[in-house]
Structures are given as structure tokens and as C-alpha cells.
Amino acid sequence: MGKPLRWPLGCDPNELTGQTVLGVRRRGKYMLLDLGSGGLLLLHLGMSGSIQFGQTLPPPGVHDHVDLNTSQGTLRLHDPRRFGALVFAPSEASAIAQKLLGKLGVEPLGADFNVADFAQGLKSRKAAIKQVLLSGVPVVGVGNIYACEALFWAGIHPTVSAAGLAPKRVAKLHTAIRDVLTRALGHGGSTLRNFSNAQGQNGHFQLQTMVYGRAAEPCRNCGTAIASIRQGQRSTFFCPHCQKP
């Protein structure tokens, strides 16, 4: 099928034949399929990827790159931009698995994401808090939309240094990250254009963002025009009045 993704699979596809998928986990934005051999498949959707699962799927299109056929149905990986990846790792301890997963921060909705460790993790980061949130360390899972939204709810200006945040503000940000992600999950996730879940349904969190994608529109809290800047080649949206340096 389609063109290669971000990285090669890392094994002969025939080696996957007959393997059992014991279960599916997630780490950061990687999906992990545990195989009976002890190996695992790491699946990442990048920016434009999506998966589809079904008994009978339509013939693959140009951007359908992988069909993983199982006794339960076919898992299809669709990714126009090909920033995504499907990588085989012989074990979780293998070099490739460690390279991709080894340095990831804690899960934002897990018990390990506590204020004390979060504050400690930010202390060594002089960079802008927005960029630190995107970096996957000390916490994973916070993408561009949620970084912008969480900073709004915490009242924190995106350009301030992570290391310089007062403890009280770190605590507020910690709460905001969990709240924003929890709410977004409740709404089925975000979408700009063509995000969809494995059943083809769209998320609709974008319809209620406070700042993301709202440049020049009035802040839903104070009416001030939402500002848009670029940080590390990414767009940042914030309210100049509600978010303090």
C-alpha cells in the first residue's frame, strides 16, 4: 500500500503474520499494540493521521498506508501528511522502543502528575512555558490546542519562562491541564478539519475553545481581542488581558 511513513516499520511485515495482539496501550501520543512474541507495534498519528477499524473496509485510497488484518477486522492507518509512524519494536526494552518512549514525561491524567513533581520539572526549563508544555517533558499529551487553552484557564501568559513560575501559578496550571484534557475527552477530542475516531465520528472541542483559533476575536471572558503569536514555528493564541506575564 501507500508510501512510507515517518520511519520504516523496522521488520519484515511477514514476521507479523500469525502474531496475536494481546492488548492495546497508550503512552503519550503513541499507541502500543502488545504482540504475543513480546514485541510491540508503536503507532503514532502525527498531525494528520487517523485509524479506521472494521470487518469490511472500502478499497484503500492514496493516503491509506497500512492495513493490519486481524481475525477481528482490519486496522487501517490513514495519514495524508505522513508525519505518523508504525514501528515494530522487539521488546519494550529494545533500543527503538526506548528511543521513542524512554524520555517521555508523565501522563497528565495519571496519578503521577502531581503539583510537586510538575513544579520540580519546570524548574530546569528556562524556555517559554508554552513550548515546555509542548515538549513532552515533564508532562506528555499536551498539544498545541490544549497548551493554549490550559494557559488561558491558568491565567498565564504563554511567553513567560517555565522556571520563573510562582508555585501558586504552577498549581493553577496543573489543574487547568487536567481540566482541559478531561473536558476535551468528554467531548470526543478536538478537531480542526478532519480528525475522526475509529468509527469515523468527528470530535467537536474546537467549537468551544477560549483562545485557540480565535485570533482577533473577543475574549469570551473579558472581550479583549485574542492575540496570536508564533513560538517555535507553532501558533500560540492568548488573551492579553486575562493571561499575565
Place this chain on the structure above:
DNA sequence: CACGGATCCTGATGGC
């Protein structure tokens, strides 16, 4: 170790 910039790729969009 940490930072900032470049980079991978295609599609949608808007200006001329």
C-alpha cells in the same frame, strides 16, 4: 542538559 531552528509531507485556504 537545554534551547532554538530546520525539517519531514500533503492539503486547504486566501490573495493576486
Place this chain on the structure above:
DNA sequence: TGCCATCAGGATCCGT
């Protein structure tokens, strides 16, 4: 209508 520039949900790599 066509052409071109810009921008997009991510994260790695490399030079400093």
C-alpha cells in the same frame, strides 16, 4: 482558473 505563499493537531534532529 491558475499560481504562489502560508499555514496546519507533532516531534525529532542538529548545532550551539
